[in-house]
Amino acid sequence: MSSSRTNRRAPRTRHPDRTLDLVFGALASTTRRHILERLARGPATVGELAEPFRISSPAITRHLKVLEAAGFLTRTVEGRVHSCMLDASPIATMDVWLTQCRQHWEETLDSLEVFAAAAREENPEK
């Protein structure tokens, strides 16, 4: 793992559950979702990202740190310009969990339906 702090993504050495919680936590904010939507259209400087929101610079910095910890941002520095670029791979992580969770419940409900149907056959008057 490189020791350089610029142009690096957050290291993915943590437990997968923690990663997911960071991703969901990062998304649980209107401001951060808007930031991500903006970055989905292309890279932006920190100033450009802060512009639509009437919040302080430290607040934007905090939001960006949360997004970065969740793996959503790649930061680059060219001269004095600090830019952010979207890393959408956390979405894939989230998508995997959502798919698995949905499948788990759909199949569990399938089992419940089978159980209910069997009970109806045993007691036709119900």
Add this chain to the structure above:
Amino acid sequence: MKPELGVGPDDNSVLRIRRNIRATPEFLFNAWTTPEALLKWWGPRGVRCTAAEVDLQVGGAYRLANQLPDGQTVWISGVFEQVEKFRLLVFTWQVEAAGVIQKNKERVTVTFQPDRVNSAVTEVCIVHERIGDGATRATHETGWEGCLDGLEVLAERGAEIFSEPVPDH
């Protein structure tokens, strides 16, 4: 693939599943909360429920043993946060596999609503939330409810990004 997410009152990311089942709310609620019934039906495809303990009250605990096709047993356990007979269950959800308990907290809400038209049909709605640990909850804002329309753009863009060759400049 678009993730289907809604953001609930506590801004936890949620997954919602609905199903109409031909049974009364009473039957389905009892199926969900009675150990004898759970042993008979609980589980996704290929999973057998081999043990079930339910203390059906607020603060009461439940524990379910899920035997997987490969023979391994996974335990699901939690505590009831809300119980409204024949209507609503809210419980925490934690998985224990190979002696390791997952660290994150999840919450499941199950509602049983009689169909307005056909009284022999019940709509079962499951909401599955990730509550997160204390550290991540501190970053959650409050007060926003709605659909993540923008997230669909993000997910689509994410799919594009994965298929793009990595630029080397």
